Amino acid sequence: xxxxxxxxxxxxxxxxxxxxxxxxxxxxxxxxxxxxxxxxxxxxxxxxxxxxxxxxxxxxxxxxxxxxxxxxxxxxxxxxxxxxxxxxxxxxxxxxxxxxxxxxxxxxxxxxxxxxxxxxxxxxxxxxxxxxxxxxxxxxxxxxxxxxxxxxxxxxxxxxxxxxxxxxxxxxxxxxxxxxxxxxxxxxxxxxxxxxxxxxxxxxxxxxxxxxxxxxxxxxxxxxxxxxxxxxxxxxxxxxxxxxxxxxxxxxxxxxxxxxxxxxxxxxxxxxxxxxxxxxxxx
Amino acid sequence: xxxxxxxxxxxxxxxxxxxxxxxxxxxxxxxxxxxxxxxxxxxxxxxxxxxxxxxxxxxxxxxxxxxxxxxxxxxxxxxxxxxxxxxxxxxxxxxxxxxxxxxxxxxxxxxxxxxxxxxxxxxxxxxxxxxxxxxxxxxxxxxxxxxxxxxxxxxxxxxxxxxxxxxxxxxxxxxxxxxxxxxxxxxxxxxxxxxxxxxxxxxxxxxxxxxxxxxxxxxxxxxxxxxxxxxxxxxxxxxxxxxxxxxxxxxxxxxxxxxxxxxxxxxxxxxxxxxxxxxxxxxxxxxxxxxxxxxxxxxxxxxxxxxxxxxxxxxxxxxxxxxxxxxxxxxxxxxxxxxxxxxxxxxxxxxxxxxxxxxxxxxxxxxxxxxxxxxxxxxxxxxxxxxxxxxxxxxxxxxxxxxxxxxxxxxxxxxxxxxxxxxxxxxxxxxxxxxxxxxxxxxxxxxxxxxxxxxxxxxxxxxxxxxxx
Numbered sequence: 215x216x217x218x219x220x221x222x223x224x225x226x227x228x229x230x231x232x233x234x235x236x237x238x239x240x241x242x243x244x245x246x247x248x249x250x251x252x253x254x255x256x257x258x259x260x261x262x263x264x265x266x267x268x269x270x271x272x273x274x275x276x277x278x279x280x281x282x283x284x285x286x287x288x289x290x291x292x293x294x295x296x297x298x299x300x301x302x303x304x305x306x307x308x309x310x311x312x313x314x315x316x317x318x319x320x321x322x323x324x325x326x327x328x329x330x331x332x333x334x335x336x337x338x339x340x341x342x343x344x345x346x347x348x349x350x351x352x353x354x355x356x357x358x359x360x361x362x363x364x365x366x367x368x369x370x371x372x373x374x375x376x377x378x379x380x381x382x383x384x385x386x387x388x389x390x391x392x393x394x395x396x397x398x399x400x401x402x403x404x405x406x407x408x409x410x411x412x413x414x415x416x417x418x419x420x421x422x423x424x425x426x427x428x429x430x431x432x433x434x435x436x437x438x439x440x441x442x443x444x445x446x447x448x449x450x451x452x453x454x455x456x457x458x459x460x461x462x463x464x465x466x467x468x469x470x471x472x473x474x475x476x477x478x479x480x481x482x483x484x485x486x487x488x489x490x491x492x493x494x495x496x497x
Numbered sequence: 498x499x500x501x502x503x504x505x506x507x508x509x510x511x512x513x514x515x516x517x518x519x520x521x522x523x524x525x526x527x528x529x530x531x532x533x534x535x536x537x538x539x540x541x542x543x544x545x546x547x548x549x550x551x552x553x554x555x556x557x558x559x560x561x562x563x564x565x566x567x568x569x570x571x572x573x574x575x576x577x578x579x580x581x582x583x584x585x586x587x588x589x590x591x592x593x594x595x596x597x598x599x600x601x602x603x604x605x606x607x608x609x610x611x612x613x614x615x616x617x618x619x620x621x622x623x624x625x626x627x628x629x630x631x632x633x634x635x636x637x638x639x640x641x642x643x644x645x646x647x648x649x650x651x652x653x654x655x656x657x658x659x660x661x662x663x664x665x666x667x668x669x670x671x672x673x674x675x676x677x678x679x680x681x682x683x684x685x686x687x688x689x690x691x692x693x694x695x696x697x698x699x700x701x702x703x704x705x706x707x708x709x710x711x712x713x714x715x716x717x718x719x720x721x722x723x724x725x726x727x728x729x730x731x732x733x734x735x736x737x738x739x740x741x742x743x744x745x746x747x748x749x750x751x752x753x754x755x756x757x758x759x760x761x762x763x764x765x766x767x768x769x770x771x772x773x774x775x776x777x778x779x780x781x782x783x784x785x786x787x788x789x790x791x792x793x794x795x796x797x798x799x800x801x802x803x804x805x806x807x808x809x810x811x812x813x814x815x816x817x818x819x820x821x822x823x824x825x826x827x828x829x830x831x832x833x834x835x836x837x838x839x840x841x842x843x844x845x846x847x848x849x850x851x852x853x854x855x856x857x858x859x860x861x862x863x864x865x866x867x868x869x870x871x872x873x874x875x876x877x878x879x880x881x882x883x884x885x886x887x888x889x890x891x892x893x894x895x896x897x898x899x900x901x902x903x904x905x906x907x908x909x910x911x912x913x914x915x916x917x918x919x920x921x922x923x924x925x926x927x928x929x930x931x932x933x934x935x936x937x938x939x940x941x942x943x944x945x946x947x948x949x950x951x952x953x954x955x956x957x958x959x960x961x962x963x964x965x966x
Contacts, residue, residue, distance in 0.1 A: 447750055488778070
């Protein structure tokens with residue numbers, strides 16, 4: 215008999231990976247048992263909290279742990295960031311969304327931007343396990359914000375790094391590196407890109423002329439996460455689709471990124487107001 | 498002896514209610530309830546009981562109210578209905594119990610819903626629900642610790658869980674959201690159904706020994722097979738019809754267009770009307786268009802009024818006569834200033850350069866021959882297109898069952914609308930799995946969900962006790 219060591223949704227480990235980017239391991243055996251690459255959870259912190267989606271970066275089925283990596287950008291991620299080891303997250307629902315398609319494709323390029331590197335990590339890991347040659351391109355604004363470098367190196371045949379300011383690796387964007395890679399004539403069977411919407415859009419534009427199948431994991435605003443509200447809806451191939459149940463992975467060349475980006479900005483003023491109020495109350 | 502006039506329930510004055518989420522209908526006083534109860538003729542054929550989908554012994558409980566014995570009245574209602582404070586508020590009684598009342602031939606029917614509500618609220622105030630639950634637990638048969646899983650904690654799931662718990666089963670409810678109650682919690686607004694009332698009714702379930710596990714999405718967190726292998730003898734599916742329909746017209750992904758589900762979930766479940774005290778935001782513009790003519794459309798429109806919209810319109814493609822919403826809700830909406838644009842069908846949403854909604858291109862309709870539902874079919878009037886200015890749109894044109902269960906459990910057969918197919922006793926095509934409520938009916942009412950839930954719980958009990966499963 216396994217002794218239950220933790221309470222459901224208890225934070226068991228916490229690390230700061232970079233300024234304002236945190237990694238927590240949460241005890242939730244039922245999610246850990248089912249989690250697969252590409253899936254996410256909905257998290258709510260406190261009675262008055264909102265529901266936000268966060269990617270499952272890793273899992274340990276034996277210990278019943280899931281790993282979540284997040285950047286403090288708004289009131290909910292700030293609240294989550296203030297929780298420490300031993301604290302319990304009010305609500306965690308998952309695993310949600312369709313798992314990523316993992317097969318032996320051949321050569322796969324995994325592109326991760328910013329905190330999206332933690333989301334591409336389980337995909338790269340599974341793709342490697344499935345026998346693919348994995349080339350990873352990861353990037354951040356500067357070297358201090360670059361996370362999961364060692365993790366990505368472990369699961370990639372080749373790792374390339376970019377920073378916007380050139381403080382580490384190539385100066386420029388992950389999409390620049392991707393373009394050069396495709397221009398070099400290397401046969402690429404699939405590209406997977408996870409990161410800010412604008413980065414995924416640029417990657418889709420880069421691969422389109424090369425006709426390389428490209429998958430993106432969309433990061434729209436969400437409320438329910440289970441298909442009952444449509445807050446996360448996007449336009450894919452001219453049709454309305456729900457990211458939470460039809461995705462989050464979609465064919466990048468079918469996605470209307472402008473719709474995604476504009477909908478992501480829908481609550482900007484409210485988000486700023488809530489954060490300002492939260493930080494004032496805290497101070 | 499002449500029949501007296503019905504005692505009408507008092508309502509919050511309009512100017513007060515449009516500025517708050519307080520409950521609109523105020524309920525009876527004890528004197529009013531007794532006076533109204535005395536109108537019941539206690540007629541032997543009892544058509545009202547036939548009209549109630551869960552078969553409440555209506556004349557019996559009304560007689561007790563007339564005698565001033567509210568506790569006995571409460572116990573009689575609770576025999577058949579786990580959530581009377583809810584159903585007394587949201588049932589379309591005019592089509593159910595009250596529609597069948599013999600007083601319809603003379604005057605207005607006995608106000609059965611208002612009386613049911615009065616008794617339930619009295620019980621809440623007096624705190625007698627706890628005693629009753631304790632009594633029911635003490636008297637229930639022992640049933641060999643047989644476990645049953647109930648998926649979904651809406652009206653159907655609540656009914657099945659209460660029925661089976663009273664029969665001695667060990668019941669666990671799995672709910673995907675962070676709070677139980679289903680549509681009672683996220684859908685029906687506070688001003689029609691206060692959430693503390695739903696919580697109180699759910700508390701009764703817990704007192705009956707029902708375990709409620711929130712944040713479990715069946716199909717993802719566990720599959721139905723997992724539950725059957727995990728020792729649950731039977732699984733009941735009461736997951737409702739919660740996936741919103743979108744019209745499939747250009748521009749429906751523009752900013753400030755909501756499904757009614759999203760809009761109401763933000764307000765009811767997440768309390769966005771208390772933002773920024775609560776973290777979930779909501780946006781309401783000056784001119785709001787609600788598309789649809791059902792109860793959900795009325796709920797959304799009246800919610801928009803309370804959030805401070807200057808003008809709220811219902812856009813409906815037929816006339817008021819064909820509106821599926823309850824008459825009472827249409828009247829409430831009108832009293833609160835909601836305007837009606839009838840025979841109007843949206844054909845395109847229009848946005849500005851930032852993709853924020855600015856207007857809706859609509860076309861006028863005229864009514865043709867009756868369709869399959871018996872209502873006259875709306876037909877577009879050629880050349881009648883016009884722009885309806887709006888900065889917020891709420892789509893309330895219906896919902897269908899969530900496809901997740903069907904996608905993850907192909908053994909369960911569904912029809913082309915995604916509804917689970919069952920036999921007449923609510924068995925699905927998968928052995929040991931039963932279903933009722935909106936997942937079977939499509940969109941129906943709270944009380945219909947409870948009525949089919951009752952039949953499903955009876956089938957489950959029979960199949961278990963007769964050794965079929």
